[in-house]
Amino acid sequence: MASLLGAPLLLLFYLVALILPTNAENILQSSSLNTCQDNSGFTASLFNVVYSPKDEKAYVNISAISTIEANVLFDVLISIYGYSFFHKVINPCDVNLAGFCPMVSGKLGNPFSLDIDPSATGVIPSIAYQFPDLDAKVRIFINATSGTKAGTSVACIEATVSNGKTVDLLGVKWASAIVTGLALASSAVISGLGHSNAASHVAASALALTSYFQAQAMVGLVGIKLPPVVQSWTQDFQWSMGIINVGFMQDIFTWYQRSTGGTAATIIDTLENVSVEVQKRAAPLIAPAAGLFRRATAMVPRSVLKHASSLAKRGNIQTDYGSYVVYGIQRVAFRAGIETTNLFMTGLIFFYIIMVATALFVAAWKGFCEVAAKARWIKSDTFLEFRNGWLTVLKGILFRITLIGHPPVTILCLWELTQKDSPAEMVLAVFFLLFVNGALGFAAYKVIRIAHRSVSLHRNPAYILFSDPQTLNKWGFLYIQFRASAYYFIIPLLCYTVVKSFFISLAQRAGTVQAIALLIIEAGALITAAVMRPWMDKKMSSFNIAICSVNFVNAIFLLIFTNIFGQPDIVNGVVGVVLWILNAVCTLVLLIMLIASTLIVFFTDNPDGRYKFMADDRTSFMKSQSQLGTTNELDALGATARGEKPGYGSGMDLEDGDNSIAPSSFRQQPHSRSTSFNRTGAPSTAHSTSSNSHHDRPRTSVDPAMPFLSSGANISRNGSPSNVSAGNRSQHNAR
Template sequence: MHYYRLIVFTIILFSVVTCYGEHVADSTERQHAELSKAALSNDMLQIYSSKLCMDNSMLTINHLHTVLYPKLGTLEYNIDGNVTLQEKVILKTVISVYGLAIISRQIDLCSLNQKGICPLRPGRIDIKGTYKIPQNVIEKIPKPIFVIPNLDLEVDFLLYNHGDTELLKELACVQVHVTNNKTVTNVYAFWITAALSISILLASIYALCWGYTLTNTYLLFTVYTLFAHIQGTAMLRMLTLPIISSMVQSWIINYQWSLGTIPSRYVQGVADWYVLATSTYPFNHMEAASFINPERYRLSSDETLNVKAEEIDTNKITLMASETMKYLGAHRYAFREDFISSNIFVTSIITLASLIVVTLIFLNAVIISINIMIKIPHNSKFNYIGFLGRNYTRIIKANLFRVLLILFPPIVLISVSEFNCKSSPALLVDAVVIFAIALLLLLYAVYRLFIQARKSKRTYGTVKYSLFVDDQFVAKYGLLFLQFKSSCYWWLLVQVVYGFAKPFSISMSLFNGKLGVTALFVTELIYSLCSYIFQPYISHRMNQVHFLVHGVTVLHLFFFFFLLTLSRHLKS
């Protein structure tokens, strides 16, 4: 059976399901009403958030919600903001698609002959209403704008003094994001990718218990390769970057399950209780959504996400106007996905621990079923039960080592992220302990592997005997190295180092976005080159697929990050 085809087919299936899925999820009654209108008109354009694109802007937007229904010919708008200007101004509008400015227009507001805008006066702006747009104006809007998923369309509004004809000094700058409510995020893709990956993991356990060594070896390779690809993709969303393409963000959401960051009321409740019990109040940032616009932020000089709170006074927390909440990396992800920043670590650990429990339950269920079948007449051919009986506890430990190696990258990522979070001291201790245990266990397994190989080399003149013939050693550690050639048993150490370096590079972006991205690219490039040079797997096709998957990841990082640098999406 050509197992390599299974890997390629699965990755292609992931891509197809992910890229062509559509899922629209809204929570408020107002948004549901808008979706009902959109269902009648099929198409819509919506502006739901704004951000300041300069410091000390004289125009700020507290709340912005505007929806255009082209087939109905209506524009609904609700704008709440503040102006500190008292002069005549020129408005410049810049429309950007995927980071590239395509249209730039300027207009003298006095030429509109509208009261209140010539000149502008300090005060509050509060505008609500519905506007009927002529059909000939709507027809000028390109049709693809209404159908492209995760439309990355932004409009910058810049104000200049009326006498500044060369537009040299900006008085205000506000940027709004335009969406058509179509996305590649798909709840079915989310669970299908999770089910397929976990099913392959369980299939490898089944093959191991029945003694299908070669099948188990190929499935081991498949599991490691798929999880490395999925986890590596999911981690990109936790990079500390000023802007990541909205389509890329939505695409990556389909893989977030691999990091354990699955929203669940029960898990969130447990995490809330734990944080409360350790003397830190779990503030859900989204609870403040009715008081502040969660998307109202500015890009400061250090490229962090800052949420300005004018004043929030509830029974739980009071934030004064001078306070700025900063969210970076994993905590920015927690803010945007309605997690509590201080317990994303707890949520992820609970989910990953649940996966370990599921694998152990499945392993024991298979072993019990084999014990039952062996007692059935005419089933005496199942002689492998003797190996299971002699090495039952070792096989349990082997599966724990395997799952730990698979889950090591997300453990590193969320643990290091927790080191930079001012939350409960107990959570910090938990992060240190869990990270240390995971790292020490894997290093211990690597140490035992090297000691066994050296002993075999010294006694028998080859590493093959003790590594691949010793039943007890194979039962306990075999799942970590059986997929490697005997001459490349040391590749396990490379996998552990790679599993640490990649998430650690992403964590580095908390302090310097460009440095973290560069370290991530270099790590992936070195690993791919080493896998091509040493060809560590037992099958030539395994090596080809392994290099292909990681080579694609390198190209992905190159085009995604370095081309974004050219379009000024990535700044130091």
């Protein structure tokens, strides 16, 4: 049997060797021999080949069937990145290929090795040395020259060749994940130390970078044929979608699915016996594969047919010669070493593992701070606001994680509804889809409600949003990255995520539809970002607009990959390399910016001084115990005597009705005389209903450009307008 296949494979590797590097450390490998026409007379369910220039041998493991009995010619075509550089028609009789002059039928299934002539590596394109994820293909048409099918192609086989180098690197995954995680943790520490302005900038940058990582991961989830380098690069960021392979967890997920009435896929477990084609898009290539699948299962027992049919409905198409075809989300799962039926549970469980781990860490940090303060390892007022209101802080952190997990949870839950892995998993998908979107929708509603109340009372949405620590710590994750007048922008952002998730998860079989929809969505996002610029300052606006621009360019590239323009293959190859380089450079620059800004904040005496105060005057409203002077000590004692906790004495109950959405400083209190400042800076005296508590804001000058204050407004020393109308003052006193 080896002699039957040995001749054509020897010819194949003589030709493929032309694109191999001569370096001994380089290898040539292929994991599947795919058919490229219907009714091919030569098919293979398993094809694993590794060629080493050092050994000058090709090691072959194949399981194939030949049904051809005729004189044939080999029409060989070799391409690299879509560029065809070798084309030759070879008569097997001229080169004395045993078993192919004429070609005979038979079954092949024995591993063997082939000797490769060193002269075959004499001509090597330079691109083979420079780029990882080599996009090289060898296609052979077997044309009959005798018999009833003379002059026609009786078989077509194609092997995708790799040089063993890839950009799908564990180091890239760990580096991007660690940098992002440390930046988020650093923002929390910086905020606890009292540098709220610097902390908000670091947190906003880290969140924007995380969203960019998720956008790159979504590129790999589309049901479009992607070049190898694009598949590998997007695989580096699938951790941001919770797609992480842990062996014992996969065993648990498989057990859970089977125990709840599902049928687990076994593609990963059968790789030693079956090849998997991972570069097929849903249409039009899935339809012929499904037809082959139906013809192949005509003689299969009912029990086996039922299992195979369920896999076919989920996208795991099995061809008539035994190999599988995966695409889109299944392709990402396969490359991650995860069974396609375990992908939903993998992403969902990792999302909530992070939430539980974070909650435990925050509780442990609270306990440590209390012990350290009593043992005088730290000052008694260090992290005081966190220690007094840690439950509110914890709620805000969990909401922020929910915001980060919104895209992966929405995509995977919607996708699970199409896969139907098991009844229990479908129930989980519906529950968490509604839970996550409902929680974020409720949080957005609360922010808008509080902002409207602040505008009605103080003509400034920033006042309550930033002056009350409970509001800021619990709901601030939704608006702190935006300017105060754009507090509502979280709603368009959530809608953008949901719409994008719908097309990615529900249009897996329509790659062209996905590409067009994503192009429109990303164009709208870019235009909105460039026109509105809702972020807190110019730096954050530039940061996010750059991300939107790259996402829009990626959407254009996806449309090109669909071949909707009928372009030659070399265009797709070049565009794939450009996409990788563009995103790699952008990722590197953004990571360096985030690392540099975080380190500078930690090693600067006054981190807040690095950033300009926002025009919405939020800093003057923020309460930070570390920024208050010693003159407030008596106020703190008075607050303690009244039973208030320092930093949390505003009395705002966010869960009550509208009547409770004003800080306690504007509830009925004895009138006090306070000094305020008019536009010229001259002191003036005005009645103020605010209590002279430890929550008074630092003195601040008036920004003439502020749109929230009238021309004659005076600013009291707590940062609020002092010329409150009589009607409003009586309304406050009535409360």
